[in-house]
Amino acid sequence: MRMKKQLLLAASGLTLAGSLVACSGQSSEEEQSGAKSGGKTKIVYWTGDRHDSEFIKEQVDAYNRTNADDIEVELVIKGDDFDQALDMSFQTSEAPDVIRVKENTIQTFYKKGFLAPIDAYLTDELKAKFPLMENLNSFDGKRYSLPNYGTTMRLIYNKELFAKAGIAAPPTTLAELVEDAKKITAAGKANGEYGFAQNFKSPGSALGRSARVIAETSGYGGFGYDFKTARYDFAPFKPIIEAFKQMKDDGSMLPGVESLDIDPLRAQFAEGKIGMYLSFSAEAGVYQSQFPAKIEWAAAPAPSIDGSVNGASGFLGGQWLAISSESEHKDAAWKFMAYMYGDQILQQYQEKGFGIAMVPSVSAVAAKPEVYGIDGFLPTARDGVWPVYPAVPVQGAKSDDAFFKYILSGGDLDAIVADLNARYNKALDAAIASGDVKAEPDPDFDPARLAGQYADE
């Protein structure tokens, strides 16, 4: 009986092994035929962007048709899981050749060794044309990407609800913000209209587009990092978080705001149910195509804490495409990249409303985007690029989660701030000690000087 059992097992094992052999044979055949098909150099280009995908597709197709170097570009558009997929592709040696990098991913990708320097390809002309931005496209003296377009942050408001509540101009201080939200709610609550909303389902995403820009406009680092002292200090956020809590307590926020995602928020704003919120310049395109706005709306500079502007409203960007360190066709990848960075494509980026040009020679000639409401998003003398703060793996609750908890359920804000400062600085010290990040004080750092490089007025 035992023997029969073993036979049975052996037999089933063999079947399995047999099927394995069969499939591995198949796959190697496929590979061979794949390699044979043509002398073209194939490069793969990954992007996580979706707002410009149609346009990018057209450009890639055009390049594949016209380029003289027999290069074929395969465009792959990923979604929310872009970072995860990229990780996986490097682990499994299937990394793309050209990678879209963003202002909050390029540092990580650089540290993980995903990116190849492009200095060897840059002529003096290109070096002069594309601004060098430390930690945004350049690390340790080498360049890894070039700027194309940027994103501004604004207060987006419903003109009709403002008029109905008798408010003449969008708020410029936190006190006005709270007051206006209250007025709009009082005037419209019967119709389901509320003064303020933010996508608090993800506190990080909500505060990263609201509290951040208010702090930056007021002259403080948007993520609690003080570039003067090279320490974390969340104290400047106190009045901002208090104002948000006040709006929540007043009932000026859309009901259920704690589980609100950005898309339902946009849909309600398009319906005319939300007085104002803070977000990025990409919103204009959304109200043009996906959620056609049924109302008159506009974008205004974000308020500051007390009305005085001591810093720069963050202009996010400084990088766009980069070449993978593992690419076997870096020269071809650069040829494609050079094509994408051509004046015509960069100019269209702004004119079609995908983003706001960050390359001076392009902004000088590109026309205003053809999108309703984009005027309020165009750079003013207030906008500027902030330096990059050192991200640290903090233990315990993140600042956004701790702040949102206070907004919802109260507590001792001073104690929360003290606790955040202690934990973030501890993580910062540990990261410095292990060499993961560098952080040096800059006593001359003046946030007001960051502004004004992208517009004269």
Added chain:
Amino acid sequence: MRTIGKTALWAFLLAAALLTLFPILVTLLGSFKTNAELTAGATILPTSWQLSNYAEAWRQANFSAYTMNSLFVAAASTIGILLVSSMAAYVADRMTFAGKRLYIGMQAFTMFVAIGAVVLRPQFELMIKLRLQDTLWGVVLILVSAHASAFFILLSFMSGIPRELDEAALIDGCSRGRTFVKIVLPLLAPGLGVCALFAFRGAWNEYLLPFVFTLSKPELQTLTVGLASLKYGVSAASQTHLMMAGACLSIVPILVAYVFANKSFMQMSAGAIKG
């Protein structure tokens, strides 16, 4: 008394069925709305029926091509899981062998951990060694390896089958293999039916594995990967309306599988009533 009981029974069943169906109805109706109407909520019925959602979803998610890949993965891994786990359950229930407890313990352990994404890298490296990294066979093999829950379900069904039956067959001179195929498997049919259904559904809905294994082979992508890409359209917001249309289309094959699996319970219960 009897009629009251019957009325109460039906009232309960219908109420439960309504509550169950309502979200599905919302999905179905939502799949005919515009994105703005769907995301804003407020309406139940679409103000205008957007049949084009289905055409768009079909085109953008490359349904016609990806459905075949999905069917292959689901069918192959269902067969694999049934084969492997039914044999394993038979051996583990009917025989004693060294390390049996350890083996059962390991099966259980794989269920305790497993956030799929965490163990993906070593699994992928193994597939590279087997030269299966660019094929859907790699996906199938990994799915089949995760057969612990089917194993435990079948193990419990196996212990419900009287030992006398298969032992009698063995004494009559049936080989182990024949006994297993001729006596045990038919008696296991209801359990196998459910396991097959769950395995099919699991493989059909699996996202991460086919996603990773087809990174460099888009033509091998499965429907779930195509459906996930529906979310991202030409602008910054999600294309929820297309996602819903795609979801409504993609559940059809599982319903078909369900009908087949249901037959395995139906036959038995019909027989049982007659018997």
Added chain:
Amino acid sequence: MPSFLLTVVLGIYPIGWAMRYMFYDYKGYGAERYIGLDNFARVLRDGEFWQSVVNTFAYAGGKLALSIPLALLLAVLLNRGLRGRHVLRAVFFMPTIISSAVMAVVFFAIFNAYNGVLNQFLLKYKLIGGAVDWLGVDHAMLTVVLVSVWGAVGNYMLLFLAGLQNIPADVYESASLDGANKLQQFRYVTLPMLGPVSQMIVMLAIINALKGYESIMVLTDGGPVGKTNVMFLYVYKLFFPTAGTGAASQVQEIGYGSAVAFVTAVIVGAVTVLYFYGSKQMNRYA
């Protein structure tokens, strides 16, 4: 033995591979620093994690207490005789096949406080005084439990149904000849004969309930303020933090995440083993 081979090679080995990181400080880049048991010391101090464990037990407990009896009841009712049982079975099975990403959108439409279908219905019939924030701090856990029950009942109903098929009809016949009513039949025939199968079903249900995080992730993302944060979701976010546009850059915690994953596995395992021995004891006395 194919099952053994597959389990070890593709099940156990990858887990071991991933688990070695639990003794390291590793962020996904730079050096992997061996730090011994420091990660485990951090787990002990990690209040957020232990809160997520408490949440997990609340979630799993609620889900099991509702879905298992309901599934058994439906299975028994739909097992035999009843006209339309095939249609009803299919109806109860439907929720288990719809992707969680889509369901998140639908349940947001139903439960959201601003214009959710549920609130509109309850307000219309004056069952509640004002809008209830079903996804807010006070009710979010209840809501995710209800959603998970909705998605799970069909599974366990089918398993119970399959188990019921194994009970020969003549047992019931002889029981009814002996004058046992339906309830007595259930108590003295169905339950005992379903024994081993239902033990396994409940075990699988416990494991699944403790591990469940995907539907929570898409519906509330663990919020508001961590009220629905369960332990597997906590682990997931350590491994795969996502930085949305404009949000702060995130740092992966692979080393620490592995340690937490190990602790969660031990917790799930301990609960399962406890249940297993507990139910064995019960069987003995039943």
